[in-house]
Amino acid sequence: MNDLTPVQTQEAQTAAEACGRAPVGLLAELTHKCPLQCPYCSNPVELERANTELTTAEWQSVMRQAADLGVLQIHLSGGEPTARRDLEDIVQVASEVGLYTNLITAGVLLTKERLAKLKDLGLDHVQLSIQDVDDANAERISAYKGGLQKKRDVGRWVKELDMPLTVNAPLHRANIENLPNIIDFAVELGAGRIEVAHVQYYAWALKNRSALMPSRAQVIKTAHIVEEAKERLKGIMTFDFVVPDYYAKTPKPCMGGWGRGIMNVTPSGRVLPCHAAETLPGLEFDNVRDKTLREIWINGQAFQKYRGFEWMQDPCKTCPKREFDFGGCRCQAFAMTGDATNVDPACSLSPIHQDFVQIAEEASKQEAPAFVYRRMAPVKAKAPAEA
Numbered sequence: 001m002n003d004l005t006p007v008q009t010q011e012a013q014t015a016a017e018a019c020g021r022a023p024v025g026l027l028a029e030l031t032h033k034c035p036l037q038c039p040y041c042s043n044p045v046e047l048e049r050a051n052t053e054l055t056t057a058e059w060q061s062v063m064r065q066a067a068d069l070g071v072l073q074i075h076l077s078g079g080e081p082t083a084r085r086d087l088e089d090i091v092q093v094a095s096e097v098g099l100y101t102n103l104i105t106a107g108v109l110l111t112k113e114r115l116a117k118l119k120d121l122g123l124d125h126v127q128l129s130i131q132d133v134d135d136a137n138a139e140r141i142s143a144y145k146g147g148l149q150k151k152r153d154v155g156r157w158v159k160e161l162d163m164p165l166t167v168n169a170p171l172h173r174a175n176i177e178n179l180p181n182i183i184d185f186a187v188e189l190g191a192g193r194i195e196v197a198h199v200q201y202y203a204w205a206l207k208n209r210s211a212l213m214p215s216r217a218q219v220i221k222t223a224h225i226v227e228e229a230k231e232r233l234k235g236i237m238t239f240d241f242v243v244p245d246y247y248a249k250t251p252k253p254c255m256g257g258w259g260r261g262i263m264n265v266t267p268s269g270r271v272l273p274c275h276a277a278e279t280l281p282g283l284e285f286d287n288v289r290d291k292t293l294r295e296i297w298i299n300g301q302a303f304q305k306y307r308g309f310e311w312m313q314d315p316c317k318t319c320p321k322r323e324f325d326f327g328g329c330r331c332q333a334f335a336m337t338g339d340a341t342n343v344d345p346a347c348s349l350s351p352i353h354q355d356f357v358q359i360a361e362e363a364s365k366q367e368a369p370a371f372v373y374r375r376m377a378p379v380k381a382k383a384p385a386e387a
């Protein structure tokens with residue numbers, strides 16, 4: 001990987017003083033357009049339409065402001081970021097201002113020429129998502145034909161262009177038994193890193209919870225497979241392994257703590273502390289069309305709301321682990337209890353933890369229902385009076 005070249009300015013120092021630190025990463029959701037329709041997509045159920053997207057100049061301004069603020073890494077995401085024809089113009093500016101650029105892509109729209117051009121303009125890293133390594137199952141999960149062969153091509157091009165590659169493998173009950181083959185596939189592609197990430201149940205995945213939830217025994221088996229592969233592939237490929245919250249005893253430090261390290265900019269410029277934050281009531285999301293990233297990071301109501309520890313209730317308020325897990329996920333706490341200040345039910349100290357576990361166990365035992373595919377809602381016809 002290339003060296004990171006953070007831009008340290010007075011502005012970055014001020015932001016760091018005000019908020020403890022400047023954000024390390026910014027997730028730029030360039031568009032919600034995507035030719036795939038994965039039922040676990042982390043995009044919101046209400047997808048943003050192309051006619052609301054930030055312009056090229058607006059995204060370039062976001063890149064400059066991010067660097068000034070002290071952001072180190074830009075994750076160019078979507079939807080499918082290569083669906084933006086101006087991706088090259090955005091990458092060029094991000095690279096010029098010293099940001100480490102990571103393209104998170106399903107790969108199916110890329111050509112080798114385009115990838116080479118992106119590299120020439122400064123793209124540092126490619127993160128290629130896969131649905132499965134069985135062609136028919138990959139097509140079923142993504143509702144897209146021929147995707148796996150295209151991913152093989154993209155993986156090969158990335159290596160031919162001598163770029164670092166991460167394979168991103170979301171895991172769920174429809175592909176979990178193929179994990180050993182998924183790991184082999186990543187090695188064959190020459191990936192230096194694999195993210196084996198059990199699906200987290202927000203947005204589309206929450207809609208598809210019963211279709212996606214594996215059993216506890218399956219999850220434990222994946223942990224053993226990853227441990228064995230980690231050992232066997234030392235020096236060849238590194239692993240990031242994310243377990244599903246439903247079978248955990250303590251929650252993960254969601255986003256590394258609210259408003260602590262990550263900003264998420266949606267296609268239309270709304271700035272969120274996490275990609276699921278729009279599911280929470282009472283938050284006001286500022287837009288990069290109206291305010292600077294710096295103002296939003298330091299003073300944005302949505303960033304302030306759950307930053308630090310003041311908002312916590314017991315058991316988190318007095319728990320020594322709060323410094324490490326920040327009480328878990330606000331969005332999951334709200335989705336399961338109706339109050340975002342409650343302890344994340346993934347924690348064994350949550351009064352509803354057992355119910356939470358039971359939901360997963362029962363869902364995994366039932367026959368998997370059909371997927372609800374990620375699709376843009378049809379535009380509603382206007383009533384004559386509105387037209």
Ligand code: SF4
Pocket residue numbers: 034035036037038040041042043078079080106129374
């Ligand atoms: S998860 Fe699937 S549908 Fe969602 S953006 Fe990625 S490839 Fe597209």
Ligand code: SF4
Pocket residue numbers: 250251315316317319320321322323325326327328343344347348349
């Ligand atoms: S009580 Fe709160 S801070 Fe303590 S382990 Fe559980 S979620 Fe973390």
